[in-house]
Amino acid sequence: MDKNWILLIIPIYAKVSNIVKRLKELEVKNSRLKKMYADERLMSQIRLEALEGKL
Secondary structure, three states, X not given: OOOHHHHHHHHHHHHHHHHHXXXXXXXXXXXXXXXXXXXXXXXXXXXXXHHOOOO
């Protein structure tokens, strides 16, 4: 078996590994941003209801 294919696979594996790591980081960040957005929407809704005298 030719060993040159291993030399080709290693950099590809490293790139894929880095991409997967970055994807996981972005998923965590996205989750935090979604929670922040939901919290802000809730606070906005509470303020709006308070201004309208519903509370």
